Each structure stands twice: as C-alpha cells, then as structure tokens.
Amino acid sequence: MDKDVFEVVLSKSTKDLKIKRILEMKSEPALPKGENFASTIFKITLKVVLGNGRIATKSFIAKKDDTDEPSNDFKLFNPEVLVYTNILREMGYLMEEYGDTEGPLWCEFIHFSPYDSTIIFEDLMASGFSNVKRTEAQDLDHARLALRSLGRYHALAKVLEERGLIYKDDYKPFPFLNNEAHIRNLIYGGKQALAKGMRLGWGEEWAEYADKLSKVSFEEIFKRIKDAGNFDDNTFKCLNHGDSWNNNMMFKHDWEGRPIEMRFVDFQSPHYNSPCIDVTYFLYSSIKPSVRHQNLQSLIELYHESLTSSLDRFGYKGSKPTLEDINNGMERLVFFGTWFFTSTFACVLTERTDAMDLDLIFKTNGEEGYNLSVYCEDGVIEMIGEDLKALVKLFDES
Numbered sequence: 001m002d003k004d005v006f007e008v009v010l011s012k013s014t015k016d017l018k019i020k021r022i023l024e025m026k027s028e029p030a031l032p033k034g035e036n037f038a039s040t041i042f043k044i045t046l047k048v049v050l051g052n053g054r055i056a057t058k059s060f061i062a063k064k065d066d067t068d069e070p071s072n073d074f075k076l077f078n079p080e081v082l083v084y085t086n087i088l089r090e091m092g093y094l095m096e097e098y099g100d101t102e103g104p105l106w107c108e109f110i111h112f113s114p115y116d117s118t119i120i121f122e123d124l125m126a127s128g129f130s131n132v133k134r135t136e137a138q139d140l141d142h143a144r145l146a147l148r149s150l151g152r153y154h155a156l157a158k159v160l161e162e163r164g165l166i167y168k169d170d171y172k173p174f175p176f177l178n179n180e181a182h183i184r185n186l187i188y189g190g191k192q193a194l195a196k197g198m199r200l201g202w203g204e205e206w207a208e209y210a211d212k213l214s215k216v217s218f219e220e221i222f223k224r225i226k227d228a229g230n231f232d233d234n235t236f237k238c239l240n241h242g243d244s245w246n247n248n249m250m251f252k253h254d255w256e257g258r259p260i261e262m263r264f265v266d267f268q269s270p271h272y273n274s275p276c277i278d279v280t281y282f283l284y285s286s287i288k289p290s291v292r293h294q295n296l297q298s299l300i301e302l303y304h305e306s307l308t309s310s311l312d313r314f315g316y317k318g319s320k321p322t323l324e325d326i327n328n329g330m331e332r333l334v335f336f337g338t339w340f341f342t343s344t345f346a347c348v349l350t351e352r353t354d355a356m357d358l359d360l361i362f363k364t365n366g367e368e369g370y371n372l373s374v375y376c377e378d379g380v381i382e383m384i385g386e387d388l389k390a391l392v393k394l395f396d397e398s
Contacts, residue, residue: 151306177229189366190343197375242269
C-alpha cells in the first residue's frame, strides 16, 4: 500500500473511534465503603457519539481526594500526577525501545483537575481487569504475578534513574518507616488496639501475649522500625511504588480464572529506597498468611529473578543485587513487616466497613478509631497468631 494512502487510512480509523459528543453522563461510586482509605473512587459512564456517527458506551474512573486527614502524607495527588505524566510515560517509551511485549504495568492517565483534586483514568474493568477481593487476600498465583510485575517495575525505574530521568531527592521517605505520626497512629496504635481486642475475645491462653504487647513502648517500636529502613549507601535502591498492596493491583484472568496480566493503580506514595520495602509491604499486607509462611523464600527468589532479568532486558549497566542482597534486605525488614501485619491485617480482611476511622485515629494519636470487635472475629487468631508469637519472641530475645 502506498504510504500516503496508508496515512489516510490510519487517520480515518483514529478519527472514527474518537468521542465526538457526549449524550449522557452518569457517576456512581466505583468501590464499596471501606475499600479505599484515602480517596473516593467514582465510575463515570458515558453514552457518546463516535467520529463515525455510531453511538457507544464508554466508562472512566475518577479519583477524588476529599479526606480530612490532618497528615499531608495522605494528600499526594500532585506526586501521583507527576508519576503518571513523567515516570510512567518514560517507562512506556523504554518498553517500546526494547520491544517489551508484556504490556504496561499501569492504567492510562486521562486528566487531572487541580480545582477539585480529581484524576481521571481509564476504566480497567472495561478491559476485563478486577481486584482480588480484599477480604480474601491473594493466593499463590496472584502473589507470584504481583511480585514478577513488581520486579519489572523496579527495573524500569532503575534504568530511568541511570538515564537521569529519576532523581532520588525528589521523593519523600516511606512514611511507615520514617514518619512518627504514621508509626504512632497506625502501627503502635494498631498494636495497642490488638492487645485490647485480644483481652476481649482471645481467651486466657493469649493473656500473656496481650500483656507483653501492651508493654512495648512507642519509642522502642519507632526506633527499631526507623533503623530497619535506614539502608546504607551501598544498598541497591530504586523508586518504589510506595503502596503495593492488594487493593492497588488489578488482574486479568484466563478462562480458568488464572491471573495472566496485572496493573498497578494508586501511585500517591512513591519513595526512593531498597526495593525490599515494596516487597515486604506487599507480602505482609496482601497475601494469605499461610501462602507467605509456606512460600516465602520461593517468592523472594521469583522477585529477584524478575528484577535482575528485567534489568538485563532494559539495558541496565550498573551492578545488580544478588539474591543474598535481597534476602538480607528482607530479613532486615522482618520486624517492620510483622508489626505492620499484626497491627493492621485483621482490619484489612474484615467484612466490616467501620474497622478503622482514619480521621479519628490521627486526631487521637491512635488511641481511638479502631473497632476492637474486628480482632475478635472468627479466623483472626488463625491468621495472625503465628506471626504474633514470633513477634513477642523477638522482644523476649532482645
């Protein structure tokens, strides 16, 4: 076909599929109450006229920052917009440059309105993506794909850093390892609420553990968690996603229900540090505890293979972390991961929509805002009991 003819064909095809006019518009909540803690998510459904005159239905996702959270770390739409318009765009170019055919790891960014703090995205559900139900957590197949995708994401970020397109000083530290308010209110406060809940409904055999938990001071927790995230300059570091948990991942499945593609959403909390932080946060917040206990080392090895092979694929010239390096980083973060898991996991998996009131938690320095009945629900002991015993043992030995 002649070049000029082909150009006309492509131009017409693009014009035919563009939205020419909106006939109807409907907005409704995209997530049930309790599924998102820092913003409100809406689904916008449109009846439109396309460039070729046909009527079609299109849908988009709108995310609005409307929290009353006093900590500015929760109001991060501007960093998220910069990630979408700068970092993810450059990652897409990098994938094109090296002929990567696995597809993007993010959804398409459409628009940001600073006037009402609203971001518009493509609707991934319209393309067949869905979340793993929060109250069930991820199984092994989903966890493997998530970690493989996380390895690709970290590798892409590291190559952009090597090219001078990511600057580590542009990003705030990870709040759960550095911010006193986050650690006090969400980790220490969650620990105190857990100890109270244990006394209410776990039985006499757990009373000793509840007592030991309640006696651990905030100062000790804060110091040990902050120290855990203080990696030295020789550590392999890169831009982290920053909130790599189940609700910020969407999967496409094959006809047998197996996950085959994944997209990250919610880039509000990027930070620069060891990639083991993203991995730890994911493993302790998002997958079934039994899956983590039974497969921890194989999952870490899978992540490491994905990271290093992706660094090679995208032409990274620097030194790559060994498996021992990643294992050492993960071991360093066990204290943080276990504290975070035991303090929050029951609130994450409950069917209740009133497990946590973030506004009240931050207003009272973590002393209020936790629904203690969550810790007494069926299955909670089985979920967190093993890690809780290991956590108490860490203090007994220190």
